[in-house]
Amino acid sequence: MTLNRIKFLVFIQVMLFISVGPLQAFAGVDGSPFEGPYLGVTTSKSTFSSTIANTIVSTADKPSLFGSSTSAKSKNSYGGGIFAGYGLNYGPVYTSAEAGFIVDKGNTILSNGTNTIKFSQSNTFELNVRAGFHLTENALIFGMFGYSGANMKSHGIDERSKPTDGLSYNQRLTSLRYGAGVEVAVYENISLRGEYTKSKVGSDFYLDGSDKFTISPKTSRIMFSVVLHMY
DSSP states (O other), X not given: OOHHHHHHHHHHHHHHHHHXXXXXXXXXXXXXXXXXXXXXXXXXXXXXEEEEEEEEOOOTTSOOSSOSOOEEEEEOEEEEEEEEEEEEXXXXXXXXXXXXEEEEOOEEEEEOSSOEEEEEEEEEEEEEEEEEEEEETTEEEEEEEEEEEEEEEEOOGGGOSOGGGTOOEEEEEEEXXXXXXXXXXXXXXXXXXXXXXXXXXOOEEEEETXXXXXXXXXXXXXXXXXXXXXX
Protein backbone atom coordinates (compact mmCIF):
# COMPACT_ATOMS: atom_id res chain seq x y z
CA MET A 1 0.00 0.00 0.00
CA THR A 2 1.40 3.40 -0.98
CA LEU A 3 2.05 6.18 1.54
CA ASN A 4 -0.61 8.38 -0.09
CA ARG A 5 -3.26 5.68 0.33
CA ILE A 6 -2.23 5.15 3.97
CA LYS A 7 -2.59 8.89 4.64
CA PHE A 8 -6.00 8.87 2.96
CA LEU A 9 -7.21 5.91 5.03
CA VAL A 10 -6.04 7.64 8.23
CA PHE A 11 -7.94 10.77 7.17
CA ILE A 12 -11.08 8.73 6.51
CA GLN A 13 -10.84 7.10 9.94
CA VAL A 14 -10.51 10.53 11.60
CA MET A 15 -13.56 11.82 9.71
CA LEU A 16 -15.58 8.76 10.66
CA PHE A 17 -14.58 9.25 14.31
CA ILE A 18 -15.72 12.89 14.10
CA SER A 19 -19.00 11.83 12.50
CA VAL A 20 -20.02 9.62 15.43
CA GLY A 21 -18.91 12.16 18.03
CA PRO A 22 -21.09 14.70 19.83
CA LEU A 23 -21.57 16.98 16.82
CA GLN A 24 -24.91 18.59 16.23
CA ALA A 25 -26.81 17.07 13.30
CA PHE A 26 -27.58 20.17 11.29
CA ALA A 27 -30.89 20.02 9.47
CA GLY A 28 -31.20 20.97 5.84
CA VAL A 29 -33.96 20.13 3.38
CA ASP A 30 -35.92 17.13 4.71
CA GLY A 31 -33.71 17.10 7.81
CA SER A 32 -30.47 16.36 5.93
CA PRO A 33 -27.38 18.61 6.01
CA PHE A 34 -26.40 17.35 2.55
CA GLU A 35 -29.60 17.98 0.58
CA GLY A 36 -29.88 20.81 -1.95
CA PRO A 37 -27.36 22.89 -3.95
CA TYR A 38 -23.73 23.22 -2.86
CA LEU A 39 -20.40 24.79 -3.80
CA GLY A 40 -16.94 23.61 -2.86
CA VAL A 41 -13.19 24.14 -3.08
CA THR A 42 -10.71 21.28 -3.13
CA THR A 43 -7.02 20.48 -2.85
CA SER A 44 -5.53 17.33 -4.35
CA LYS A 45 -2.45 15.12 -4.45
CA SER A 46 -2.31 13.34 -7.80
CA THR A 47 -0.29 10.59 -9.40
CA PHE A 48 0.28 10.74 -13.15
CA SER A 49 1.83 8.24 -15.53
CA SER A 50 1.75 7.63 -19.28
CA THR A 51 2.53 4.70 -21.48
CA ILE A 52 4.31 6.25 -24.48
CA ALA A 53 5.20 4.31 -27.62
CA ASN A 54 7.25 5.81 -30.45
CA THR A 55 6.70 4.60 -34.02
CA ILE A 56 9.08 5.83 -36.72
CA VAL A 57 7.28 6.93 -39.87
CA SER A 58 8.89 7.77 -43.20
CA THR A 59 9.51 11.51 -43.49
CA ALA A 60 12.72 12.14 -45.46
CA ASP A 61 13.06 15.86 -44.69
CA LYS A 62 12.53 15.36 -40.93
CA PRO A 63 14.42 12.26 -39.75
CA SER A 64 13.63 10.61 -36.43
CA LEU A 65 15.35 12.21 -33.43
CA PHE A 66 14.37 9.42 -31.07
CA GLY A 67 14.59 5.98 -32.66
CA SER A 68 13.03 3.07 -30.82
CA SER A 69 15.19 3.05 -27.68
CA THR A 70 13.49 5.22 -25.04
CA SER A 71 12.68 5.45 -21.34
CA ALA A 72 9.87 7.31 -19.57
CA LYS A 73 9.79 9.05 -16.19
CA SER A 74 6.61 10.46 -14.64
CA LYS A 75 6.10 13.23 -12.09
CA ASN A 76 3.16 13.60 -9.70
CA SER A 77 1.66 16.89 -8.61
CA TYR A 78 -0.46 18.86 -6.17
CA GLY A 79 -3.50 20.75 -7.40
CA GLY A 80 -6.79 22.37 -6.55
CA GLY A 81 -10.08 23.50 -7.98
CA ILE A 82 -13.75 24.31 -7.57
CA PHE A 83 -16.99 22.36 -7.99
CA ALA A 84 -20.77 22.75 -7.71
CA GLY A 85 -23.59 20.27 -7.44
CA TYR A 86 -26.97 19.27 -6.08
CA GLY A 87 -27.73 16.52 -3.57
CA LEU A 88 -30.91 14.50 -2.94
CA ASN A 89 -31.99 11.96 -0.33
CA TYR A 90 -34.19 8.93 -0.79
CA GLY A 91 -34.57 7.70 2.75
CA PRO A 92 -31.09 6.61 3.91
CA VAL A 93 -29.77 6.72 0.31
CA TYR A 94 -27.94 9.84 -0.90
CA THR A 95 -27.29 10.88 -4.52
CA SER A 96 -25.77 13.97 -6.14
CA ALA A 97 -24.72 15.35 -9.53
CA GLU A 98 -21.68 17.60 -9.74
CA ALA A 99 -19.43 19.55 -12.12
CA GLY A 100 -15.88 20.60 -11.32
CA PHE A 101 -12.72 22.19 -12.72
CA ILE A 102 -9.38 21.00 -11.32
CA VAL A 103 -5.90 22.36 -12.06
CA ASP A 104 -3.55 19.36 -12.10
CA LYS A 105 -0.05 19.37 -13.63
CA GLY A 106 1.48 15.88 -13.63
CA ASN A 107 3.71 14.92 -16.56
CA THR A 108 5.69 12.16 -18.25
CA ILE A 109 9.08 12.81 -19.90
CA LEU A 110 10.26 10.44 -22.62
CA SER A 111 13.99 10.27 -23.34
CA ASN A 112 16.41 8.28 -25.48
CA GLY A 113 19.44 9.60 -23.60
CA THR A 114 19.93 12.55 -25.96
CA ASN A 115 16.49 13.96 -26.81
CA THR A 116 13.47 14.40 -24.57
CA ILE A 117 9.79 15.15 -25.02
CA LYS A 118 7.35 15.99 -22.20
CA PHE A 119 3.61 15.30 -22.17
CA SER A 120 1.86 17.12 -19.32
CA GLN A 121 -1.64 17.47 -17.92
CA SER A 122 -2.73 21.03 -17.17
CA ASN A 123 -6.33 20.74 -15.97
CA THR A 124 -9.44 18.56 -15.99
CA PHE A 125 -13.12 19.34 -16.42
CA GLU A 126 -15.34 16.79 -14.68
CA LEU A 127 -19.00 15.73 -14.54
CA ASN A 128 -19.68 13.27 -11.72
CA VAL A 129 -22.53 11.47 -9.99
CA ARG A 130 -22.36 10.16 -6.43
CA ALA A 131 -24.44 7.55 -4.66
CA GLY A 132 -24.16 6.40 -1.07
CA PHE A 133 -25.86 6.23 2.28
CA HIS A 134 -25.86 7.99 5.64
CA LEU A 135 -23.61 6.57 8.35
CA THR A 136 -25.07 9.02 10.88
CA GLU A 137 -27.25 12.13 10.62
CA ASN A 138 -24.19 14.23 9.84
CA ALA A 139 -21.98 11.80 7.87
CA LEU A 140 -22.30 9.87 4.64
CA ILE A 141 -20.21 7.45 2.59
CA PHE A 142 -20.41 7.38 -1.21
CA GLY A 143 -19.12 5.95 -4.45
CA MET A 144 -18.39 8.22 -7.40
CA PHE A 145 -18.50 7.68 -11.16
CA GLY A 146 -18.12 10.27 -13.88
CA TYR A 147 -16.66 11.76 -17.04
CA SER A 148 -13.39 13.65 -17.10
CA GLY A 149 -11.82 15.73 -19.87
CA ALA A 150 -8.05 16.09 -19.28
CA ASN A 151 -6.14 18.81 -21.12
CA MET A 152 -2.82 17.34 -22.34
CA LYS A 153 0.05 19.41 -23.74
CA SER A 154 3.49 19.09 -25.30
CA HIS A 155 5.73 21.61 -27.05
CA GLY A 156 7.73 19.22 -29.17
CA ILE A 157 11.03 17.43 -28.94
CA ASP A 158 13.34 19.38 -26.60
CA GLU A 159 10.74 22.17 -26.94
CA ARG A 160 12.08 23.00 -30.43
CA SER A 161 8.51 23.11 -31.79
CA LYS A 162 6.85 26.35 -30.71
CA PRO A 163 3.10 27.10 -30.87
CA THR A 164 3.62 29.28 -33.97
CA ASP A 165 5.10 26.28 -35.82
CA GLY A 166 1.79 24.46 -35.73
CA LEU A 167 3.47 21.41 -34.16
CA SER A 168 2.46 21.91 -30.53
CA TYR A 169 0.23 19.26 -29.04
CA ASN A 170 -2.74 20.54 -27.02
CA GLN A 171 -5.74 18.22 -26.76
CA ARG A 172 -8.48 17.48 -24.24
CA LEU A 173 -8.70 13.71 -23.83
CA THR A 174 -11.70 12.01 -22.25
CA SER A 175 -11.76 9.37 -19.53
CA LEU A 176 -14.04 7.68 -17.04
CA ARG A 177 -13.30 8.53 -13.42
CA TYR A 178 -14.38 6.46 -10.44
CA GLY A 179 -13.74 6.41 -6.71
CA ALA A 180 -15.19 6.63 -3.20
CA GLY A 181 -15.15 8.87 -0.16
CA VAL A 182 -16.87 10.25 2.93
CA GLU A 183 -18.39 13.62 3.80
CA VAL A 184 -19.02 14.96 7.32
CA ALA A 185 -21.05 18.04 8.34
CA VAL A 186 -18.91 19.94 10.87
CA TYR A 187 -20.66 23.34 11.04
CA GLU A 188 -24.01 24.64 9.90
CA ASN A 189 -23.95 24.65 6.07
CA ILE A 190 -20.31 23.48 5.99
CA SER A 191 -18.96 19.96 5.55
CA LEU A 192 -15.60 18.30 4.92
CA ARG A 193 -15.11 15.72 2.20
CA GLY A 194 -12.31 13.24 1.53
CA GLU A 195 -12.20 10.98 -1.53
CA TYR A 196 -9.93 8.81 -3.67
CA THR A 197 -10.42 8.61 -7.45
CA LYS A 198 -8.77 6.89 -10.42
CA SER A 199 -9.05 7.32 -14.18
CA LYS A 200 -7.55 5.95 -17.39
CA VAL A 201 -7.37 8.71 -19.98
CA GLY A 202 -8.11 7.92 -23.62
CA SER A 203 -5.14 7.28 -25.94
CA ASP A 204 -4.00 9.77 -28.56
CA PHE A 205 -0.97 10.36 -30.78
CA TYR A 206 1.38 13.24 -31.49
CA LEU A 207 3.39 13.41 -34.72
CA ASP A 208 6.69 15.33 -34.80
CA GLY A 209 8.73 14.77 -37.95
CA SER A 210 9.34 11.03 -38.32
CA ASP A 211 8.41 10.35 -34.68
CA LYS A 212 4.85 9.33 -33.93
CA PHE A 213 4.19 9.20 -30.17
CA THR A 214 1.16 7.28 -28.90
CA ILE A 215 0.28 8.31 -25.33
CA SER A 216 -2.01 6.54 -22.85
CA PRO A 217 -2.15 8.48 -19.54
CA LYS A 218 -3.70 7.33 -16.27
CA THR A 219 -4.14 9.15 -12.97
CA SER A 220 -5.16 8.68 -9.37
CA ARG A 221 -6.06 11.42 -6.93
CA ILE A 222 -6.60 12.05 -3.22
CA MET A 223 -8.88 15.06 -2.68
CA PHE A 224 -9.76 17.05 0.47
CA SER A 225 -12.63 19.49 0.08
CA VAL A 226 -14.63 22.10 1.99
CA VAL A 227 -18.27 22.16 0.90
CA LEU A 228 -20.81 24.97 1.42
CA HIS A 229 -24.40 23.67 1.38
CA MET A 230 -26.95 26.34 0.46
CA TYR A 231 -30.20 25.01 1.88
